[in-house]
Amino acid sequence: MNFRTIAEESRPVGAFAISVSATPFTDFEPQSPEKRDFGPFLFKTGAYLQSTDPNFGGLSGMQFLDQGKRLLAVSDAGFWLDITIGRDRDGMITGLTAARMAPIYSGLGPRLKTPKYYVDAESLVRDGDDLYAAFEEINVIARYRLDLATLVMEPEMLPLPESVSQVGDNKGIEALALVPPGQPLAGSLLAIAERGASRAEPTPGWILSPKGGAGKTVETGTFKVKQSDGFDVTEAVILGNGDLLLLERRFTVATGVAIRLRRIKASDITNGALLDGPVLFQAGLAHRIDNMEAMALYQNDQGETVVALLADDNYSLLQRTVYLEFVLPNG
Template identity: 30%
Template sequence: MRLRLALAIAAALVLSGPGLAVDRGEAQHLGSFTWRGSQPWFGGFSAIEMTPDGMGMTVLSDRATILTARLRRDGDQIIGVEIDAVHKVRSSKNKVLKGRVGDSEGLAIGPDGVIYISFEGVARVARYARPDAPAVVLPRPDAFRHMARNGAFEGLAMDARGRLYTLPESSRAADGSIPVYRWDGRAWSTAFHLEQLGGFLPVAADFGPDGRFYVLERDTGAIGFRSRLRRWNVTAKGITGEEILFQSRLAAHDNLEGMSVWRDGQGRLRATMVSDDNFLMLQRTELVEYLLPD
Protein backbone atom coordinates (compact mmCIF):
# COMPACT_ATOMS: atom_id res chain seq x y z
CA MET A 1 0.00 0.00 0.00
CA ARG A 2 2.77 2.46 0.91
CA LEU A 3 4.67 1.63 -2.29
CA ARG A 4 1.53 2.28 -4.37
CA LEU A 5 0.99 5.61 -2.61
CA ALA A 6 4.62 6.58 -3.16
CA LEU A 7 4.36 5.84 -6.88
CA ALA A 8 1.11 7.80 -7.05
CA ILE A 9 2.71 10.83 -5.46
CA ALA A 10 5.80 10.61 -7.64
CA ALA A 11 3.46 10.87 -10.61
CA ALA A 12 1.55 13.70 -8.97
CA LEU A 13 4.72 15.77 -8.54
CA VAL A 14 5.39 15.43 -12.25
CA LEU A 15 1.86 16.00 -13.52
CA SER A 16 0.60 18.80 -11.29
CA GLY A 17 0.97 22.41 -12.27
CA PRO A 18 -0.72 25.79 -12.69
CA GLY A 19 -4.14 25.66 -14.32
CA LEU A 20 -4.51 21.92 -13.85
CA ALA A 21 -6.41 21.89 -10.56
CA VAL A 22 -10.11 21.78 -11.38
CA ASP A 23 -11.79 19.22 -13.58
CA ARG A 24 -15.33 20.38 -12.78
CA GLY A 25 -17.29 22.61 -10.39
CA GLU A 26 -17.58 26.33 -9.69
CA ALA A 27 -14.92 26.64 -6.98
CA GLN A 28 -11.73 28.55 -7.80
CA HIS A 29 -8.31 27.25 -6.79
CA LEU A 30 -6.57 30.06 -4.89
CA GLY A 31 -3.26 28.40 -4.13
CA SER A 32 -1.25 25.55 -2.64
CA PHE A 33 1.53 25.84 -0.07
CA THR A 34 3.99 23.04 0.72
CA TRP A 35 4.42 22.88 4.50
CA ARG A 36 7.67 21.28 5.65
CA GLY A 37 8.85 20.10 9.05
CA SER A 38 11.70 17.96 10.35
CA GLN A 39 10.18 16.91 13.68
CA PRO A 40 9.54 13.16 14.10
CA TRP A 41 5.82 13.78 14.61
CA PHE A 42 5.44 16.00 11.54
CA GLY A 43 3.15 14.52 8.89
CA GLY A 44 0.07 12.39 8.50
CA PHE A 45 -2.22 15.41 8.87
CA SER A 46 -5.83 14.32 8.50
CA ALA A 47 -7.94 17.16 9.91
CA ILE A 48 -7.85 20.95 10.16
CA GLU A 49 -9.94 23.66 11.82
CA MET A 50 -9.36 27.29 10.87
CA THR A 51 -9.86 30.26 13.18
CA PRO A 52 -12.59 32.71 12.03
CA ASP A 53 -10.00 35.17 10.68
CA GLY A 54 -8.23 32.51 8.61
CA MET A 55 -4.90 33.27 10.25
CA GLY A 56 -4.77 30.42 12.76
CA MET A 57 -5.37 26.69 12.56
CA THR A 58 -5.58 23.55 14.65
CA VAL A 59 -4.29 20.48 12.82
CA LEU A 60 -4.62 16.81 13.75
CA SER A 61 -2.28 13.98 12.71
CA ASP A 62 -3.48 10.40 12.29
CA ARG A 63 -0.78 9.41 14.78
CA ALA A 64 -2.44 11.14 17.73
CA THR A 65 -0.71 14.52 17.53
CA ILE A 66 -2.59 17.82 17.64
CA LEU A 67 -1.04 21.25 17.09
CA THR A 68 -1.96 24.90 16.77
CA ALA A 69 -0.23 27.27 14.38
CA ARG A 70 -0.42 30.72 12.82
CA LEU A 71 -0.32 31.38 9.08
CA ARG A 72 1.56 34.07 7.22
CA ARG A 73 -0.29 35.34 4.17
CA ASP A 74 0.41 37.56 1.21
CA GLY A 75 -3.00 38.43 -0.18
CA ASP A 76 -4.76 35.19 -1.06
CA GLN A 77 -1.59 33.12 -0.75
CA ILE A 78 -0.26 31.24 2.29
CA ILE A 79 3.48 31.93 2.52
CA GLY A 80 4.43 30.45 5.89
CA VAL A 81 3.41 28.54 9.00
CA GLU A 82 4.54 29.21 12.57
CA ILE A 83 3.74 26.42 15.04
CA ASP A 84 2.52 27.56 18.47
CA ALA A 85 2.01 24.35 20.47
CA VAL A 86 2.10 20.58 19.97
CA HIS A 87 0.35 17.97 22.11
CA LYS A 88 -0.08 14.21 22.05
CA VAL A 89 -3.68 13.00 22.06
CA ARG A 90 -4.47 10.99 25.18
CA SER A 91 -6.74 8.15 26.26
CA SER A 92 -9.40 8.27 28.95
CA LYS A 93 -6.69 7.03 31.35
CA ASN A 94 -4.46 9.98 30.36
CA LYS A 95 -2.03 7.75 28.45
CA VAL A 96 -0.58 8.79 25.08
CA LEU A 97 -2.47 6.96 22.35
CA LYS A 98 -0.46 4.63 20.13
CA GLY A 99 -1.08 2.16 17.33
CA ARG A 100 -4.55 1.36 16.05
CA VAL A 101 -6.37 3.09 18.91
CA GLY A 102 -4.45 6.28 18.11
CA ASP A 103 -5.65 6.52 14.50
CA SER A 104 -7.11 10.01 14.98
CA GLU A 105 -8.77 11.32 11.82
CA GLY A 106 -11.55 13.88 12.34
CA LEU A 107 -11.66 17.14 14.30
CA ALA A 108 -14.35 19.55 15.49
CA ILE A 109 -13.95 22.42 17.96
CA GLY A 110 -16.90 23.92 19.80
CA PRO A 111 -17.35 27.66 20.44
CA ASP A 112 -16.29 26.97 24.05
CA GLY A 113 -12.96 25.55 22.83
CA VAL A 114 -13.84 21.93 23.64
CA ILE A 115 -12.23 19.56 21.13
CA TYR A 116 -13.85 16.47 19.61
CA ILE A 117 -11.85 13.85 17.71
CA SER A 118 -13.09 10.91 15.64
CA PHE A 119 -11.03 7.76 15.30
CA GLU A 120 -10.81 5.17 12.55
CA GLY A 121 -8.85 2.20 13.95
CA VAL A 122 -11.32 1.72 16.80
CA ALA A 123 -14.45 3.58 15.66
CA ARG A 124 -15.34 6.20 18.27
CA VAL A 125 -15.59 9.91 19.03
CA ALA A 126 -13.94 11.44 22.11
CA ARG A 127 -14.25 14.78 23.88
CA TYR A 128 -11.25 16.79 25.16
CA ALA A 129 -11.54 19.81 27.45
CA ARG A 130 -8.04 20.84 26.31
CA PRO A 131 -5.57 19.48 23.76
CA ASP A 132 -3.55 17.82 26.56
CA ALA A 133 -6.55 16.59 28.57
CA PRO A 134 -7.65 12.97 28.97
CA ALA A 135 -10.39 11.72 26.67
CA VAL A 136 -14.04 11.38 27.53
CA VAL A 137 -15.25 8.75 25.04
CA LEU A 138 -18.81 9.20 23.82
CA PRO A 139 -21.06 6.12 23.87
CA ARG A 140 -20.39 3.59 21.10
CA PRO A 141 -23.56 2.10 19.56
CA ASP A 142 -23.50 -1.31 17.90
CA ALA A 143 -23.13 0.26 14.44
CA PHE A 144 -19.75 1.65 15.48
CA ARG A 145 -18.47 -1.71 16.68
CA HIS A 146 -18.85 -3.50 13.36
CA MET A 147 -17.13 -1.11 10.97
CA ALA A 148 -14.23 -1.98 8.72
CA ARG A 149 -10.92 -1.66 10.55
CA ASN A 150 -9.60 0.91 8.08
CA GLY A 151 -12.94 2.31 6.96
CA ALA A 152 -14.46 4.10 9.94
CA PHE A 153 -14.60 7.76 10.92
CA GLU A 154 -12.42 10.07 8.86
CA GLY A 155 -14.69 13.12 9.05
CA LEU A 156 -16.24 15.00 11.99
CA ALA A 157 -18.31 18.21 11.95
CA MET A 158 -20.33 20.34 14.37
CA ASP A 159 -23.44 22.29 13.42
CA ALA A 160 -24.61 25.64 14.84
CA ARG A 161 -26.59 23.81 17.55
CA GLY A 162 -23.48 21.99 18.80
CA ARG A 163 -24.49 18.61 17.39
CA LEU A 164 -21.74 16.35 16.03
CA TYR A 165 -21.87 14.57 12.68
CA THR A 166 -19.52 11.80 11.59
CA LEU A 167 -19.43 9.41 8.65
CA PRO A 168 -17.37 6.34 7.78
CA GLU A 169 -14.87 6.27 4.96
CA SER A 170 -15.87 2.90 3.49
CA SER A 171 -18.36 1.13 5.80
CA ARG A 172 -21.74 1.41 4.07
CA ALA A 173 -25.44 0.94 4.68
CA ALA A 174 -27.15 -2.09 3.12
CA ASP A 175 -28.17 -0.04 0.05
CA GLY A 176 -24.60 1.18 -0.50
CA SER A 177 -25.22 4.72 0.76
CA ILE A 178 -23.01 6.59 3.22
CA PRO A 179 -24.59 6.81 6.69
CA VAL A 180 -24.11 10.08 8.58
CA TYR A 181 -24.42 9.72 12.36
CA ARG A 182 -25.45 12.57 14.64
CA TRP A 183 -24.71 13.07 18.35
CA ASP A 184 -27.24 15.35 20.04
CA GLY A 185 -25.55 15.38 23.45
CA ARG A 186 -27.40 12.30 24.67
CA ALA A 187 -27.37 9.63 21.97
CA TRP A 188 -26.30 8.81 18.44
CA SER A 189 -28.81 8.51 15.61
CA THR A 190 -28.60 8.19 11.83
CA ALA A 191 -29.25 11.74 10.62
CA PHE A 192 -29.34 10.98 6.88
CA HIS A 193 -27.54 9.11 4.11
CA LEU A 194 -25.35 10.45 1.30
CA GLU A 195 -25.17 8.90 -2.13
CA GLN A 196 -21.74 7.57 -3.03
CA LEU A 197 -20.71 8.83 -6.45
CA GLY A 198 -18.00 6.99 -8.34
CA GLY A 199 -14.88 5.83 -6.53
CA PHE A 200 -14.65 8.82 -4.19
CA LEU A 201 -14.66 8.15 -0.43
CA PRO A 202 -15.40 10.74 2.30
CA VAL A 203 -12.35 11.88 4.27
CA ALA A 204 -13.45 15.15 5.94
CA ALA A 205 -16.60 17.06 6.88
CA ASP A 206 -17.50 20.54 8.12
CA PHE A 207 -20.40 22.92 8.54
CA GLY A 208 -19.62 26.22 6.88
CA PRO A 209 -20.59 29.65 8.21
CA ASP A 210 -23.47 29.45 5.70
CA GLY A 211 -24.90 26.51 7.67
CA ARG A 212 -24.41 23.99 4.87
CA PHE A 213 -22.81 20.55 5.29
CA TYR A 214 -19.55 20.08 3.36
CA VAL A 215 -17.83 16.77 2.64
CA LEU A 216 -14.36 16.38 1.15
CA GLU A 217 -13.87 13.14 -0.79
CA ARG A 218 -10.83 11.39 -2.23
CA ASP A 219 -10.23 8.90 -5.02
CA THR A 220 -6.89 7.07 -5.15
CA GLY A 221 -5.65 6.00 -8.57
CA ALA A 222 -2.54 4.34 -9.93
CA ILE A 223 -0.83 7.66 -10.69
CA GLY A 224 -2.18 10.05 -8.09
CA PHE A 225 -5.18 11.35 -6.18
CA ARG A 226 -8.34 13.19 -7.09
CA SER A 227 -10.33 15.27 -4.62
CA ARG A 228 -13.96 16.35 -4.66
CA LEU A 229 -15.95 18.74 -2.46
CA ARG A 230 -19.74 18.40 -2.13
CA ARG A 231 -22.24 20.29 0.02
CA TRP A 232 -25.89 20.03 1.09
CA ASN A 233 -28.56 21.91 2.99
CA VAL A 234 -29.52 20.01 6.15
CA THR A 235 -33.20 20.17 7.10
CA ALA A 236 -35.39 18.44 9.66
CA LYS A 237 -36.35 15.95 6.93
CA GLY A 238 -32.82 15.24 5.68
CA ILE A 239 -30.64 16.85 3.02
CA THR A 240 -31.39 18.88 -0.10
CA GLY A 241 -29.63 20.90 -2.77
CA GLU A 242 -26.55 18.76 -3.38
CA GLU A 243 -23.75 20.61 -5.19
CA ILE A 244 -20.35 19.50 -6.46
CA LEU A 245 -18.15 22.52 -5.79
CA PHE A 246 -15.00 21.12 -7.30
CA GLN A 247 -13.54 17.89 -8.55
CA SER A 248 -9.80 18.09 -9.04
CA ARG A 249 -7.90 16.68 -11.93
CA LEU A 250 -5.82 13.58 -11.32
CA ALA A 251 -2.61 14.46 -9.42
CA ALA A 252 -3.50 18.16 -9.07
CA HIS A 253 -3.06 17.92 -5.30
CA ASP A 254 -1.54 15.53 -2.80
CA ASN A 255 -3.65 13.29 -0.56
CA LEU A 256 -6.13 15.89 0.78
CA GLU A 257 -7.76 14.57 3.97
CA GLY A 258 -8.64 17.57 6.17
CA MET A 259 -10.94 20.49 5.37
CA SER A 260 -12.28 23.63 7.06
CA VAL A 261 -14.79 26.08 5.55
CA TRP A 262 -14.70 29.73 6.66
CA ARG A 263 -15.44 33.26 5.45
CA ASP A 264 -12.59 35.68 4.78
CA GLY A 265 -12.37 39.42 5.46
CA GLN A 266 -13.98 40.16 2.10
CA GLY A 267 -16.98 38.00 2.99
CA ARG A 268 -15.98 35.20 0.60
CA LEU A 269 -16.40 31.52 1.43
CA ARG A 270 -13.14 29.59 1.48
CA ALA A 271 -12.17 25.97 1.99
CA THR A 272 -8.72 25.30 3.45
CA MET A 273 -7.50 21.72 3.11
CA VAL A 274 -4.48 19.78 4.36
CA SER A 275 -2.89 16.66 2.89
CA ASP A 276 -1.78 13.48 4.63
CA ASP A 277 1.73 12.60 3.45
CA ASN A 278 1.56 9.13 5.05
CA PHE A 279 5.06 9.88 6.44
CA LEU A 280 6.48 9.07 3.00
CA MET A 281 9.39 11.06 1.59
CA LEU A 282 7.86 11.19 -1.90
CA GLN A 283 4.68 12.77 -0.61
CA ARG A 284 4.24 16.32 0.65
CA THR A 285 2.15 18.13 3.22
CA GLU A 286 0.09 20.70 1.35
CA LEU A 287 -2.23 23.47 2.49
CA VAL A 288 -4.66 23.99 -0.38
CA GLU A 289 -7.28 26.74 -0.61
CA TYR A 290 -10.33 27.17 -2.80
CA LEU A 291 -12.75 30.07 -3.13
CA LEU A 292 -16.30 28.71 -2.97
CA PRO A 293 -19.51 30.04 -4.55
CA ASP A 294 -22.15 31.30 -2.11
Protein backbone atom coordinates in the same frame (compact mmCIF):
# COMPACT_ATOMS: atom_id res chain seq x y z
CA MET B 1 8.78 6.89 7.41
CA ASN B 2 6.96 4.26 9.47
CA PHE B 3 4.17 6.07 11.30
CA ARG B 4 3.54 3.11 13.60
CA THR B 5 7.10 3.35 14.90
CA ILE B 6 6.60 7.05 15.59
CA ALA B 7 3.36 6.45 17.46
CA GLU B 8 4.77 3.64 19.62
CA GLU B 9 8.31 4.78 20.39
CA SER B 10 8.61 8.56 20.23
CA ARG B 11 5.65 10.10 22.05
CA PRO B 12 6.74 13.03 24.24
CA VAL B 13 4.88 13.81 27.44
CA GLY B 14 3.88 17.39 26.59
CA ALA B 15 4.10 20.05 23.91
CA PHE B 16 7.30 20.60 21.97
CA ALA B 17 8.35 23.16 19.37
CA ILE B 18 9.13 22.16 15.80
CA SER B 19 10.16 24.01 12.67
CA VAL B 20 7.77 23.87 9.72
CA SER B 21 8.48 25.63 6.44
CA ALA B 22 6.02 26.61 3.73
CA THR B 23 6.69 26.75 0.00
CA PRO B 24 3.79 28.86 -1.31
CA PHE B 25 2.32 28.59 -4.79
CA THR B 26 -0.25 30.73 -6.57
CA ASP B 27 -1.55 28.27 -9.17
CA PHE B 28 -3.68 25.20 -8.54
CA GLU B 29 -3.47 23.88 -12.12
CA PRO B 30 0.16 24.38 -13.26
CA GLN B 31 -0.65 23.96 -16.96
CA SER B 32 -3.13 26.86 -16.62
CA PRO B 33 -1.40 29.07 -14.02
CA GLU B 34 -3.85 31.97 -14.42
CA LYS B 35 -6.93 29.82 -13.86
CA ARG B 36 -8.77 30.64 -10.65
CA ASP B 37 -12.28 29.26 -11.21
CA PHE B 38 -12.86 25.63 -10.25
CA GLY B 39 -16.57 25.01 -10.24
CA PRO B 40 -18.05 27.55 -7.81
CA PHE B 41 -14.70 27.86 -5.99
CA LEU B 42 -12.01 30.49 -6.55
CA PHE B 43 -8.50 29.26 -5.84
CA LYS B 44 -6.83 31.67 -3.42
CA THR B 45 -3.50 30.33 -2.17
CA GLY B 46 -1.61 27.17 -1.36
CA ALA B 47 1.65 25.83 0.01
CA TYR B 48 3.71 22.71 0.50
CA LEU B 49 4.44 22.20 4.21
CA GLN B 50 7.69 20.56 5.26
CA SER B 51 9.49 19.68 8.48
CA THR B 52 12.47 17.57 9.46
CA ASP B 53 10.75 16.57 12.70
CA PRO B 54 9.84 12.86 12.39
CA ASN B 55 6.52 13.40 14.15
CA PHE B 56 5.27 15.89 11.54
CA GLY B 57 2.89 14.53 8.93
CA GLY B 58 -0.20 12.38 8.66
CA LEU B 59 -2.46 15.41 9.12
CA SER B 60 -6.07 14.37 8.75
CA GLY B 61 -8.27 16.90 10.57
CA MET B 62 -8.07 20.62 11.32
CA GLN B 63 -9.79 23.72 12.67
CA PHE B 64 -8.99 27.44 12.44
CA LEU B 65 -8.64 30.19 15.00
CA ASP B 66 -8.17 33.94 14.57
CA GLN B 67 -9.84 34.15 11.12
CA GLY B 68 -7.47 31.72 9.46
CA LYS B 69 -4.30 33.03 11.08
CA ARG B 70 -3.89 30.02 13.37
CA LEU B 71 -4.37 26.34 12.58
CA LEU B 72 -4.97 23.45 14.95
CA ALA B 73 -4.68 20.01 13.36
CA VAL B 74 -4.63 16.34 14.37
CA SER B 75 -2.58 13.54 12.86
CA ASP B 76 -3.33 9.88 12.40
CA ALA B 77 -0.20 9.06 14.41
CA GLY B 78 -1.72 10.76 17.43
CA PHE B 79 -0.47 14.35 17.62
CA TRP B 80 -1.87 17.85 17.88
CA LEU B 81 -0.28 20.49 15.65
CA ASP B 82 -0.66 24.19 16.50
CA ILE B 83 0.78 26.62 13.97
CA THR B 84 0.54 30.30 13.02
CA ILE B 85 0.05 31.13 9.34
CA GLY B 86 1.71 34.28 8.04
CA ARG B 87 -0.18 36.17 5.33
CA ASP B 88 0.24 39.30 3.26
CA ARG B 89 -2.44 41.98 2.88
CA ASP B 90 -4.17 39.92 0.18
CA GLY B 91 -4.36 36.85 2.40
CA MET B 92 -1.65 34.96 0.51
CA ILE B 93 0.47 32.60 2.60
CA THR B 94 3.95 33.95 3.35
CA GLY B 95 5.23 31.50 5.94
CA LEU B 96 4.60 29.52 9.11
CA THR B 97 5.70 30.31 12.66
CA ALA B 98 5.29 29.19 16.28
CA ALA B 99 4.71 25.54 15.37
CA ARG B 100 4.16 23.15 18.26
CA MET B 101 3.09 19.54 18.58
CA ALA B 102 1.81 17.47 21.49
CA PRO B 103 0.55 13.91 21.85
CA ILE B 104 -3.17 13.36 21.63
CA TYR B 105 -4.94 10.68 23.64
CA SER B 106 -8.21 9.01 22.73
CA GLY B 107 -8.97 7.67 26.19
CA LEU B 108 -7.94 4.13 25.25
CA GLY B 109 -4.52 2.49 25.29
CA PRO B 110 -1.29 3.37 27.14
CA ARG B 111 -0.16 6.99 27.16
CA LEU B 112 3.59 6.75 26.54
CA LYS B 113 3.96 3.92 24.02
CA THR B 114 0.61 4.16 22.33
CA PRO B 115 0.01 1.94 19.29
CA LYS B 116 -1.33 3.89 16.32
CA TYR B 117 -4.48 1.79 16.59
CA TYR B 118 -5.57 3.87 19.60
CA VAL B 119 -4.67 7.35 18.34
CA ASP B 120 -5.62 7.34 14.63
CA ALA B 121 -7.31 10.76 14.69
CA GLU B 122 -9.12 11.43 11.41
CA SER B 123 -11.34 14.46 11.99
CA LEU B 124 -11.59 17.49 14.25
CA VAL B 125 -14.42 19.95 14.93
CA ARG B 126 -14.71 22.85 17.33
CA ASP B 127 -17.71 24.05 19.33
CA GLY B 128 -16.57 27.11 21.26
CA ASP B 129 -14.00 25.85 23.75
CA ASP B 130 -14.88 22.21 23.10
CA LEU B 131 -13.05 20.10 20.53
CA TYR B 132 -14.30 16.79 19.17
CA ALA B 133 -11.90 14.34 17.54
CA ALA B 134 -12.87 11.13 15.75
CA PHE B 135 -10.60 8.09 15.91
CA GLU B 136 -11.14 5.81 12.95
CA GLU B 137 -9.73 2.43 13.95
CA ILE B 138 -11.34 2.27 17.40
CA ASN B 139 -14.50 4.17 16.35
CA VAL B 140 -14.29 6.64 19.23
CA ILE B 141 -15.26 10.30 19.44
CA ALA B 142 -13.54 12.16 22.27
CA ARG B 143 -14.27 15.63 23.61
CA TYR B 144 -11.47 17.95 24.77
CA ARG B 145 -11.44 21.33 26.47
CA LEU B 146 -9.39 23.65 24.28
CA ASP B 147 -6.07 24.52 25.94
CA LEU B 148 -3.74 26.36 23.60
CA ALA B 149 -1.40 27.30 26.43
CA THR B 150 -0.20 23.73 27.01
CA LEU B 151 -1.77 21.61 24.22
CA VAL B 152 -2.26 19.00 26.94
CA MET B 153 -5.95 18.14 26.73
CA GLU B 154 -7.66 15.29 28.54
CA PRO B 155 -10.17 13.20 26.56
CA GLU B 156 -13.75 12.52 27.52
CA MET B 157 -14.92 9.55 25.48
CA LEU B 158 -18.47 9.96 24.21
CA PRO B 159 -20.79 6.96 24.40
CA LEU B 160 -21.68 6.01 20.84
CA PRO B 161 -24.40 3.84 19.27
CA GLU B 162 -23.61 0.14 18.93
CA SER B 163 -23.92 0.46 15.16
CA VAL B 164 -20.78 2.63 15.08
CA SER B 165 -18.63 -0.20 16.41
CA GLN B 166 -19.92 -2.52 13.69
CA VAL B 167 -18.22 -0.57 10.90
CA GLY B 168 -15.31 -2.47 9.31
CA ASP B 169 -11.69 -2.13 10.43
CA ASN B 170 -9.97 1.05 9.25
CA LYS B 171 -13.18 2.20 7.55
CA GLY B 172 -14.72 3.74 10.64
CA ILE B 173 -15.59 7.35 11.45
CA GLU B 174 -13.67 9.45 8.95
CA ALA B 175 -15.58 12.74 8.98
CA LEU B 176 -17.21 14.92 11.63
CA ALA B 177 -19.27 18.04 11.02
CA LEU B 178 -20.86 20.31 13.61
CA VAL B 179 -24.23 21.82 12.73
CA PRO B 180 -24.11 25.54 13.62
CA PRO B 181 -26.79 27.59 15.43
CA GLY B 182 -29.85 28.53 13.43
CA GLN B 183 -30.15 25.18 11.66
CA PRO B 184 -32.76 22.46 12.39
CA LEU B 185 -30.07 20.13 13.76
CA ALA B 186 -28.10 22.87 15.56
CA GLY B 187 -25.52 21.50 17.97
CA SER B 188 -25.58 18.03 16.45
CA LEU B 189 -22.53 16.17 15.24
CA LEU B 190 -22.77 14.45 11.88
CA ALA B 191 -20.41 11.46 11.93
CA ILE B 192 -19.68 9.71 8.62
CA ALA B 193 -17.71 6.53 7.96
CA GLU B 194 -15.11 6.32 5.21
CA ARG B 195 -17.15 3.89 3.15
CA GLY B 196 -19.83 1.23 3.36
CA ALA B 197 -19.33 -2.48 3.93
CA SER B 198 -18.71 -2.85 0.20
CA ARG B 199 -18.31 -0.57 -2.81
CA ALA B 200 -21.91 -1.33 -3.73
CA GLU B 201 -23.28 -0.09 -0.42
CA PRO B 202 -23.73 3.53 0.68
CA THR B 203 -21.62 5.00 3.46
CA PRO B 204 -23.22 5.00 6.94
CA GLY B 205 -23.64 8.17 8.97
CA TRP B 206 -25.04 9.17 12.34
CA ILE B 207 -26.75 12.26 13.77
CA LEU B 208 -25.47 12.64 17.33
CA SER B 209 -26.28 15.04 20.15
CA PRO B 210 -22.98 15.24 22.07
CA LYS B 211 -24.53 17.12 24.99
CA GLY B 212 -27.49 14.93 25.67
CA GLY B 213 -27.30 15.42 29.42
CA ALA B 214 -24.97 14.03 32.10
CA GLY B 215 -22.22 13.69 29.52
CA LYS B 216 -24.27 11.33 27.40
CA THR B 217 -24.34 11.18 23.63
CA VAL B 218 -27.78 10.73 22.14
CA GLU B 219 -28.30 9.28 18.69
CA THR B 220 -31.09 11.27 17.08
CA GLY B 221 -30.89 9.64 13.68
CA THR B 222 -28.92 7.77 11.06
CA PHE B 223 -28.42 8.34 7.36
CA LYS B 224 -26.43 7.00 4.46
CA VAL B 225 -24.34 8.75 1.83
CA LYS B 226 -24.54 7.54 -1.75
CA GLN B 227 -21.11 6.84 -3.20
CA SER B 228 -19.99 6.59 -6.81
CA ASP B 229 -16.96 6.26 -9.06
CA GLY B 230 -14.80 4.71 -6.36
CA PHE B 231 -14.63 7.80 -4.13
CA ASP B 232 -14.49 7.55 -0.32
CA VAL B 233 -15.52 10.20 2.21
CA THR B 234 -12.57 11.90 3.92
CA GLU B 235 -14.10 15.00 5.55
CA ALA B 236 -17.25 17.11 5.89
CA VAL B 237 -18.14 20.66 6.91
CA ILE B 238 -21.41 22.57 7.26
CA LEU B 239 -21.73 25.72 5.15
CA GLY B 240 -23.38 28.92 6.31
CA ASN B 241 -26.80 27.95 4.96
CA GLY B 242 -26.65 24.50 6.57
CA ASP B 243 -25.67 22.56 3.45
CA LEU B 244 -23.18 19.71 3.89
CA LEU B 245 -19.94 19.93 1.92
CA LEU B 246 -18.20 16.58 1.46
CA LEU B 247 -14.55 16.04 0.59
CA GLU B 248 -14.01 12.71 -1.14
CA ARG B 249 -10.90 10.93 -2.38
CA ARG B 250 -10.08 8.16 -4.83
CA PHE B 251 -6.80 6.39 -5.54
CA THR B 252 -6.04 3.80 -8.19
CA VAL B 253 -2.72 2.67 -9.61
CA ALA B 254 -3.99 3.42 -13.11
CA THR B 255 -5.30 6.95 -12.53
CA GLY B 256 -3.49 8.09 -9.38
CA VAL B 257 -5.11 10.26 -6.73
CA ALA B 258 -8.24 12.33 -7.30
CA ILE B 259 -10.48 14.41 -5.06
CA ARG B 260 -13.91 15.92 -5.42
CA LEU B 261 -16.25 18.17 -3.45
CA ARG B 262 -19.98 17.47 -3.25
CA ARG B 263 -22.76 19.60 -1.78
CA ILE B 264 -25.81 18.15 -0.05
CA LYS B 265 -28.84 20.27 0.82
CA ALA B 266 -29.49 20.94 4.49
CA SER B 267 -33.13 19.96 4.09
CA ASP B 268 -32.08 16.49 2.94
CA ILE B 269 -30.22 15.68 6.17
CA THR B 270 -32.88 13.78 8.08
CA ASN B 271 -33.21 10.49 9.90
CA GLY B 272 -33.19 7.57 7.48
CA ALA B 273 -32.19 9.66 4.46
CA LEU B 274 -29.98 8.53 1.59
CA LEU B 275 -27.91 11.63 0.93
CA ASP B 276 -26.68 12.59 -2.50
CA GLY B 277 -25.69 15.82 -4.16
CA PRO B 278 -23.94 17.30 -7.16
CA VAL B 279 -20.18 17.23 -7.62
CA LEU B 280 -19.02 20.85 -7.45
CA PHE B 281 -15.57 20.15 -8.81
CA GLN B 282 -13.07 17.33 -9.21
CA ALA B 283 -9.28 17.46 -9.32
CA GLY B 284 -6.59 14.96 -10.23
CA LEU B 285 -3.02 14.60 -11.41
CA ALA B 286 -3.18 17.88 -13.36
CA HIS B 287 -3.66 19.77 -10.09
CA ARG B 288 -1.61 20.43 -6.97
CA ILE B 289 -3.20 17.78 -4.78
CA ASP B 290 -2.16 14.77 -2.77
CA ASN B 291 -4.03 12.62 -0.28
CA MET B 292 -6.39 15.42 0.79
CA GLU B 293 -8.01 14.36 4.06
CA ALA B 294 -8.69 17.47 6.16
CA MET B 295 -11.11 20.30 5.41
CA ALA B 296 -12.16 23.34 7.44
CA LEU B 297 -13.79 26.75 6.96
CA TYR B 298 -13.02 30.24 8.13
CA GLN B 299 -14.20 33.77 7.38
CA ASN B 300 -11.38 35.99 6.13
CA ASP B 301 -10.95 39.70 6.81
CA GLN B 302 -13.15 40.49 3.80
CA GLY B 303 -15.99 38.37 5.18
CA GLU B 304 -15.54 35.68 2.53
CA THR B 305 -15.99 31.97 3.25
CA VAL B 306 -12.68 30.18 2.76
CA VAL B 307 -12.60 26.40 2.28
CA ALA B 308 -9.20 24.96 3.20
CA LEU B 309 -7.92 21.47 2.39
CA LEU B 310 -4.91 19.68 3.87
CA ALA B 311 -3.16 16.48 2.77
CA ASP B 312 -2.14 13.47 4.83
CA ASP B 313 1.27 12.47 3.47
CA ASN B 314 1.21 9.07 5.21
CA TYR B 315 4.78 9.81 6.35
CA SER B 316 5.90 8.81 2.88
CA LEU B 317 8.78 10.36 0.95
CA LEU B 318 6.64 9.95 -2.17
CA GLN B 319 3.86 12.19 -0.85
CA ARG B 320 3.56 15.81 0.23
CA THR B 321 1.69 17.80 2.84
CA VAL B 322 -0.28 20.06 0.52
CA TYR B 323 -2.33 22.96 1.89
CA LEU B 324 -4.98 24.65 -0.29
CA GLU B 325 -7.43 27.53 0.13
CA PHE B 326 -10.45 28.33 -2.01
CA VAL B 327 -12.99 31.13 -1.65
CA LEU B 328 -16.60 30.01 -1.95
CA PRO B 329 -18.69 33.03 -2.98
CA ASN B 330 -22.03 33.14 -1.18
CA GLY B 331 -20.82 30.22 0.91
